[in-house]
Amino acid sequence: xxxxxxxxIHSNIQALEEVLEDARSLEPEIDxxxxxxxxxxxxxxxxxCCDVIRxxxxxxxxxxxxxxxxGRMDYSFYYKQARDALDWHAETTEAHHHKWLETLPYREDxxxxxxxxxxxINLEEFExxxxxxxxxxxxxxxxxxxxxxxxxxxxxxxxxxxxxEEGVEELEPPLIExxxxxxxxxxxxxxxxxxxxxxxxxxxxxxxxxxxxQFHRVNYDIREAARRIFETDLSSDFGKRLFFGI
Numbered sequence: 001x002x003x004x005x006x007x008x009i010h011s012n013i014q015a016l017e018e019v020l021e022d023a024r025s026l027e028p029e030i031d032x033x034x035x036x037x038x039x040x041x042x043x044x045x046x047x048x049c050c051d052v053i054r055x056x057x058x059x060x061x062x063x064x065x066x067x068x069x070x071g072r073m074d075y076s077f078y079y080k081q082a083r084d085a086l087d088w089h090a091e092t093t094e095a096h097h098h099k100w101l102e103t104l105p106y107r108e109d110x111x112x113x114x115x116x117x118x119x120x121i122n123l124e125e126f127e128x129x130x131x132x133x134x135x136x137x138x139x140x141x142x143x144x145x146x147x148x149x150x151x152x153x154x155x156x157x158x159x160x161x162x163x164x165e166e167g168v169e170e171l172e173p174p175l176i177e178x179x180x181x182x183x184x185x186x187x188x189x190x191x192x193x194x195x196x197x198x199x200x201x202x203x204x205x206x207x208x209x210x211x212x213x214q215f216h217r218v219n220y221d222i223r224e225a226a227r228r229i230f231e232t233d234l235s236s237d238f239g240k241r242l243f244f245g246i
Contacts, residue, residue, distance in 0.1 A: 037063025
């Protein structure tokens with residue numbers, strides 16, 4: 001089976017549509033899609049993105065922005081622009097999407113694979129795993145990890161192999177190969193707001209037969225995505241950063 005993994009769409013419908021067009025052109029074809037959360041936030045089109053993901057994904061994990069606007073977490077400690085954006089998304093997102101976001105799980109485990117938004121541990125804290133130290137700390141929770149653990153949240157493409165004896169090794173994209181005697185934490189990148197200095201939208205494909213994960217990058221109409229942000233009460237910084245992948 002080939003599973004398309006999407007994360008951190010952040011209300012960027014232009015990026016999402018281009019990603020799906022690219023994904024549907026792949027051979028062999030993708031059998032199903034999952035979403036690792038943050039369908040909403042930052043961008044200008046939360047309802048359009050919710051519509052697409054609800055119809056597309058086999059399941060969706062709750063992200064911190066999803067949790068924030070649906071009343072599942074306190075975001076008063078976020079910086080002002082982020083708080084204002086979450087207030088705007090809470091007001092703009094339609095009621096039926098709010099109800100959907102309220103039901104999303106923090107983690108889904110299937111066939112030795114865990115799907116989460118942040119770290120697989122302390123799920124409601126949405127902790128980051130984007131460096132060797134953070135990945136190394138997960139070894140202490142070995143039994144709570146699946147063989148492969150897909151996460152989002154950082155908007156990066158950081159991936160790590162974990163070995164109880166040898167420690168942690170960072171893995172380089174675009175192709176990650178999974179060995180049976182190790183565990184893995186793979187950050188799937190961001191569809192709608194990449195932060196790895198590459199402005200192209202990012203998604204990945206997990207092949208359960210080959211035991212591989214392949215990152216894919218896709219160009220999209222950044223100018224249009226940014227223009228829509230500029231026309232709202234959202235901070236213009238959320239549009240400007242799209243051009244730089246930061």
